[in-house]
Amino acid sequence: MRILQVISSMGKGGAERYVADICVEFNKRTNVEVMLVSMNNINHYEFLTNSINFRVTTSKVLPSITSKSVIEIDDFLSIVAKFKPDIIHSHLFHTELLTRHLTDENITYVTSCQNNMPEFENMSARNIFKKSSLTKYFEKLWIINKYKACKNNFIVISKNTEKYYKSVLPKQLSSIHLLYHAINFERFNRVNYKRTVGVGKIILVYVARFVPIKNQQFLVDITLKIKNLGYDVETVLIGDGETKNSVFEKIKKYNLESNIKLVGLVDNVEDYLKEANIYVHPATYEPFGLVIIEAMAAGLPVICLNGKGNRDIIIDDYNGFMFDEENAELFANKIISLYKNQIQYTMISENAVKYAAEFKIENHVDKLIKLYELFISK
Secondary structure, three states: OEEEEEEOOEOOOHHHHHHHHHHHHHOOOOOOEEEEEEOOOOEOOHHHHOOOOEEEOOOEEEOOOOOOOEEEOHHHHHHHHHHOOOEEEEEOHHHHHHHOOOOOOOOEEEEEEOOOOHHHOOOOHHHOOOHHHHHHHHHHHHHHHHHHHHOOEEEEOOHHHHHHHHHHOOOOOOOEEEOOOOEOHHHHOOOOOOOOOOOOOEEEEEEOOOOHHHOHHHHHHHHHHHHHOOOOEEEEEEOOOOOHHHHHHHHHHOOOOOOEEEEEOOOOHHHHHHHOOEEEEOOOOEOOOHHHHHHHHOOOOEEEEOOEHHHHOOOEOOOEEEEOOOOHHHHHHHHHHHHHOHHHHHHHHHHHHHHHHHHEHHHHHHHHHHHHHHHHHO
16 A cells, blocks of 8 residues: 655644654554655654655645735656655645645545634625635635545544544535554653652643643643742743743743743754653643643653544543633642552552553554555445
8 A cells, every 4th residue: 555644744742743753653664655745845753754765745735715826836746756645644724725625536535633723714794705714715716626526534633523524524525534643652662660749849831832722821820830839840841932032921920930941942852741740731722632642652641732633532530630610729729639649659550551552553553554554446
């Protein structure tokens, strides 16, 4: 089986990391040949892409109702012609436009619904005259027609994303399959690594892009609350993005520079997870939460906000705790309570590792290949 994976870029992110990991795993299989194509020169995962067949394409497709459409597809078509894939599996919206512009009846097309892509939202009456809404609506109609023509298949990553796409796609496009994301478990797991809590510093960690929905601002509030309750606390924020400066300003406002570290983009996330006590995930929306599984694999209890997609992976008082309310006092009290209870902490830590082991990339790729075979046979 020849599989072409296509993604918008290889910037830091859950979707990008997932694609790189599955390609590395595919590369180990004797019955599979895989190529990964990115639409952008940005690549924060060279340590993974160096070991696989990786290309960057100059092609792009941007249909427009308000101006001239951009159709630059020759380079991508050349890649497809040379590689001769059985499957084209696309990730994130701009790859949908590129890969479905000209389809081939001998190729099976698969869309990874990595999040609830806003381009697929149903048009509302209040937004009908907005230029941005009209553009999205036109793009949706355009891509829906392309999907129908190639009998497109969809893979969703949580029950929330499944519900979303069943509500925004026409019933004719009914090939929607739920398959949770997966991780390189061995990379994050520390065999027999036990943490002693209750003494010393509370170390929290969060890995996410600095964008509004990732809500690092709330973690500043949580840290402040814990500090004001008299505990020595350190919060490590890993990532970069548009809201990083505003988060830093809030840190300075509350004199938390010695309590909150902004470490930027890193390749060795697993080392930071190992040094932490608790993983806190304050995102207001989370399609699935791949990094939550990584934190569990490292033995970290997870305390998070209900981001919809992560409801599928948090079992309260088993591998972590989930709150519906953005309340810093609730979060702080739970963190402190868990940190002070070694017996409960160890139990949840061990449960988290067991749970994360169910999301190994090897097993996931086995399931993915079976889905590909199902799609091809239809």
